[in-house]
Amino acid sequence: MAQDAAQGVTGRGFGRPGEVPGWVGYALLPLLNLLAALVLSGLVILVIGENPLDVLALLVTEAVGYPEAIGYTLYYTTSYIFTGLAVAIAFHCGLFNIGGEGQAYLGGLGAGLVGLALTGWPWPVAALGAVVLSALFGAVWGAVPGWLQAKRGSHIVITTIMFNFIAAAIMTYLLVDVLIRPGSQSPETREFDPGVWLPTMDRALGWFGVAIPASPLNLSFLWALACCALFYLFLWRTRWGYEIRTVGRNERAAVYAGISPARNIILAMAISGALAGFVGVNEIMGVQHRILLNFTGGVGFVGIAVALMGRNHPVGIILAALLFGVLAQGGGQVSFEYPTVNRELVMVIQGLVILFAGALENLFKPRVEALFRRRREWRGGGHDGGTAHG
Amino acid sequence: MTGEQRMDDALLVVLLLADATIRVATPLVLAAFAALYSERAGVVDIGLEGKMLAGAFFAAAVASSTGNPWLGLGAAIAASVALALVHGFACITHKGNQVVSGMAINILVAGLAPTLAYAWFRQGGQTPLLPGEARLPQIHLPGVEALSGIPILGPVYRELIDDANVLIWLTVLLVVATHWLFTRSRFGLRLRAVGENPSAVDTAGLSVTRLRYQAVIITGVLTGIAGAYLSTAHGAGFVRDMTAGKGYLALAALIFGKWRPWPTLFACLLFAFTDAVQVRLQGVPLPVVGVIPVQFIQMLPYVLTVLLLAGFVGRAVAPKASGVPYVKER
Numbered sequence: 001m002a003q004d005a006a007q008g009v010t011g012r013g014f015g016r017p018g019e020v021p022g023w024v025g026y027a028l029l030p031l032l033n034l035l036a037a038l039v040l041s042g043l044v045i046l047v048i049g050e051n052p053l054d055v056l057a058l059l060v061t062e063a064v065g066y067p068e069a070i071g072y073t074l075y076y077t078t079s080y081i082f083t084g085l086a087v088a089i090a091f092h093c094g095l096f097n098i099g100g101e102g103q104a105y106l107g108g109l110g111a112g113l114v115g116l117a118l119t120g121w122p123w124p125v126a127a128l129g130a131v132v133l134s135a136l137f138g139a140v141w142g143a144v145p146g147w148l149q150a151k152r153g154s155h156i157v158i159t160t161i162m163f164n165f166i167a168a169a170i171m172t173y174l175l176v177d178v179l180i181r182p183g184s185q186s187p188e189t190r191e192f193d194p195g196v197w198l199p200t201m202d203r204a205l206g207w208f209g210v211a212i213p214a215s216p217l218n219l220s221f222l223w224a225l226a227c228c229a230l231f232y233l234f235l236w237r238t239r240w241g242y243e244i245r246t247v248g249r250n251e252r253a254a255v256y257a258g259i260s261p262a263r264n265i266i267l268a269m270a271i272s273g274a275l276a277g278f279v280g281v282n283e284i285m286g287v288q289h290r291i292l293l294n295f296t297g298g299v300g301f302v303g304i305a306v307a308l309m310g311r312n313h314p315v316g317i318i319l320a321a322l323l324f325g326v327l328a329q330g331g332g333q334v335s336f337e338y339p340t341v342n343r344e345l346v347m348v349i350q351g352l353v354i355l356f357a358g359a360l361e362n363l364f365k366p367r368v369e370a371l372f373r374r375r376r377e378w379r380g381g382g383h384d385g386g387t388a389h390g
Numbered sequence: 391m392t393g394e395q396r397m398d399d400a401l402l403v404v405l406l407l408a409d410a411t412i413r414v415a416t417p418l419v420l421a422a423f424a425a426l427y428s429e430r431a432g433v434v435d436i437g438l439e440g441k442m443l444a445g446a447f448f449a450a451a452v453a454s455s456t457g458n459p460w461l462g463l464g465a466a467i468a469a470s471v472a473l474a475l476v477h478g479f480a481c482i483t484h485k486g487n488q489v490v491s492g493m494a495i496n497i498l499v500a501g502l503a504p505t506l507a508y509a510w511f512r513q514g515g516q517t518p519l520l521p522g523e524a525r526l527p528q529i530h531l532p533g534v535e536a537l538s539g540i541p542i543l544g545p546v547y548r549e550l551i552d553d554a555n556v557l558i559w560l561t562v563l564l565v566v567a568t569h570w571l572f573t574r575s576r577f578g579l580r581l582r583a584v585g586e587n588p589s590a591v592d593t594a595g596l597s598v599t600r601l602r603y604q605a606v607i608i609t610g611v612l613t614g615i616a617g618a619y620l621s622t623a624h625g626a627g628f629v630r631d632m633t634a635g636k637g638y639l640a641l642a643a644l645i646f647g648k649w650r651p652w653p654t655l656f657a658c659l660l661f662a663f664t665d666a667v668q669v670r671l672q673g674v675p676l677p678v679v680g681v682i683p684v685q686f687i688q689m690l691p692y693v694l695t696v697l698l699l700a701g702f703v704g705r706a707v708a709p710k711a712s713g714v715p716y717v718k719e720r
Binding site for chain 1: 498692693696
């Protein structure tokens with residue numbers, strides 16, 4: 001009872017830990033947020049003159065309705081896992097990395113340079129090289145804003161946004177003036193030697209005698225899942241991860257514990273950039289097999305939505321990335337079927353999900369938690385309800 | 391070529407640069423001053439980009455359907471204020487993360503504007519090209535002929551001041567009014583107080599929520615005007631991704647200007663000047679380095695932003711309560 005009184009004084013009326021089942025926070029609330037975002041998206045579809053339910057049904061069918069579609073969906077999911085993890089590790093350090101887009105773009109440059117250089121080598125060597133170089137390029141592009149934040153106090157949000165623009169300009173320059181295939185009109189490099197392409201999943205499974213339909217889904221999907229496991233081990237099972245989380249929770253406490261915030265900010269941003277850079281492995285080595293303009297197409301921004309929906313936890317991120325994979329693949333197909341709908345509709349849904357799952361996370365939370373508290377009190381009789389709230 | 395002629399040519403180049411600077415600076419100033427209001431009141435707004443884009447789209451859409459640019463301006467303001475209220479609802483009422491909310495609005499509008507444009511106008515995510523009378527007018531001043539004989543003053547008057555868009559004049563007024571408001575008026579001082587120490591404002595019997603909502607609404611009005619400027623004054627119709635990072639640049643200008651009106655104005659003019667120079671430098675060979683690739687010139691404003699924020703700004707001290715939701719003491 002004394003404890004209850006103390007809690008009352010510190011003003012923690014809402015969301016007291018331990019009173020609400022865990023699945024409410026991890027499953028029910030994200031689902032409610034998603035539902036709200038979908039309802040509003042439905043309104044937008046109504047405004048442009050289509051039937052939201054029809055559009056939604058087609059979207060789901062085209063995303064998971066047949067094996068080939070599932071391959072495409074998982075291919076999108078792969079990139080979203082990378083950027084979702086990237087945004088999440090920065091969040092754990094208390095940083096908002098909006099630069100996933102630029103980091104992924106430069107990661108693609110790293111992967112692509114490996115693809116261009118290693119003609120005639122076996123693909124595992126090229127894959128390893130692409131992973132290393134894309135991570136390196138992305139890490140540098142993340143660490144510099146991290147360094148500027150840690151040492152110079154520049155706002156990381158502004159700096160990472162600027163780095164997106166700078167990355168876009170650098171890539172355009174490189175593709176137009178330097179790396180362009182001689183004699184070509186469109187700004188892209190030559191195609192890599194087919195021997196160094198990252199095998200698609202249908203090819204890889206074919207070695208084991210399993211036949212699935214052809215799709216862009218490639219081995220980087222497995223690397224994405226491995227990254228999720230590594231992400232968990234690093235963040236919750238190593239000292240470095242602990243330090244990053246401590247800085248994210250309370251920078252001042254970290255200083256008193258002998259942890260350097262500057263070092264951890266730079267480290268978290270470097271890892272974040274490296275994770276975003278892996279998008280380049282999926283896109284460039286796995287699918288496009290050449291470097292081209294704007295292959296990222298907003299994956300960095302989707303990563304924000306994925307991390308928020310997934311509660312910055314690898315399992316949640318996989319599920320959220322799946323959801324956005326469905327939206328990306330299904331949304332693209334819907335735009336072929338409906339003349340009034342275009343691909344940008346998917347961005348509307350993404351924006352609404354970020355709004356509800358991120359900024360408006362408190363919209364349903366107090367109410368839902370209060371509901372569960374009341375139910376518990378009602379069910380639990382007098383063990384605490386009668387005294388504390390009488 | 392006589393010396394006098396050469397001087398005239400040089401003057402003309404300077405005037406054209408200045409003219410371009412003013413035109414590019416106008417939406418930046420509008421957006422930066424928009425953010426000034428909400429950030430001085432303690433609400434971080436990274437959603438300028440989205441609100442401007444919404445303003446640009448609705449201004450062009452309504453101006454194109456009705457032929458009346460003033461209705462377009464009204465629609466732009468309405469749309470932008472609506473988004474500002476969403477931001478306020480998330481950040482003030484529900485104490486949500488302000489950066490996340492701003493980013494959500496940016497992404498939402500980046501999708502919504504082309505989606506609606508695509509569905510309503512069927513021109514691949516644009517609005518139709520606006521005819522002259524559906525665009526916001528320029529203000530023609532008297533006396534251009536009379537002054538044209540006077541050296542310097544004549545050309546300055548003709549090139550810079552005459553035929554400026556009505557929104558440019560509005561922006562000039564805004565800058566002066568904002569300075570007055572934040573230094574002299576009761577409302578402005580209260581806004582500043584609520585961004586520095588909201589509990590003191592609360593203790594004085596003023597509503598923190600109400601003041602912050604007022605600030606956020608002003609932000610919405612100004613970003614709406616900035617958007618309308620892009621699509622119905624500077625341009626002639628909405629095109630996809632028309633804001634192209636101007637909202638972020640405006641925010642950087644605000645930080646570089648340390649959240650004060652005159653330095654912020656100066657920062658906006660500096661960014662706009664870089665942009666004007668950048669346009670003139672394209673393809674022009676420079677001494678020593680030769681022709682700089684156009685992409686490097688185009689990234690000048692962004693690189694400048696990073697350098698300014700990292701080096702010359704000193705420690706930018708944000709309003710103390712900026713980004714912190716106010717929780718009334720129980």
